[in-house]
Amino acid sequence: AQRVTQPEKLLSVFKGAPVELKCNYSYSGSPELFWYVQYSRQRLQLLLRHISRESIKGFTADLNKGETSFHLKKPFAQEEDSAMYYCALSGLTGANNLFFGTGTRLTVIP
């Protein structure tokens, strides 16, 4: 069965410091991994997906199949990065039927 683990419910960093939000998964097949973000008073929205290999708002995430991880990283945190971040997994193409982790609330301290 698929499972997504985000070990940190809360994470605080100072502005300008590096940030890493951890995500580990378990899935028997080839997963598709995503990061979704929810800013205050906004909808949950897609931040990035591993197949795109892109950097969005300075964030990157590399799929490490050996460690079954998909950690989200940013070298220099900004105040506007404060939000709730969810790691999600899909076992099918097309982002159908996503399974989410419990989320990490990131607070960037000015």
Add this chain to the structure above:
Amino acid sequence: DAGVIQSPRHEVTEMGQEVTLRCKPISGHNSLFWYRQTMMRGLELLIYFNNNVPIDDSGMPEDRFSAKMPNASFSTLKIQPSEPRDSAVYFCASSLLGSLNSPLHFGNGTRLTVT
């Protein structure tokens, strides 16, 4: 496009009452999902539909929960009777099945409080 539309935004009800949450997916999307968000469990998938057909309802907590999608532009999630432990934010999301470039689009959610 207004995106996924959910109503009501907030619902406060007493234990034992019936609650109906509504969702209008993005026009043209053919997959619809209902999620529940709580502090302890994060986002849990309750049920999802492809082309109006329920595909997986294994996440529905109990028989008190039911969901319907009578047509491509409308879905409901009903709780009868409601209990205090049902208090959560319920999200509806839609996407285009089979499209690699179609992420889930979420509504603003319905915050349910059962007293």
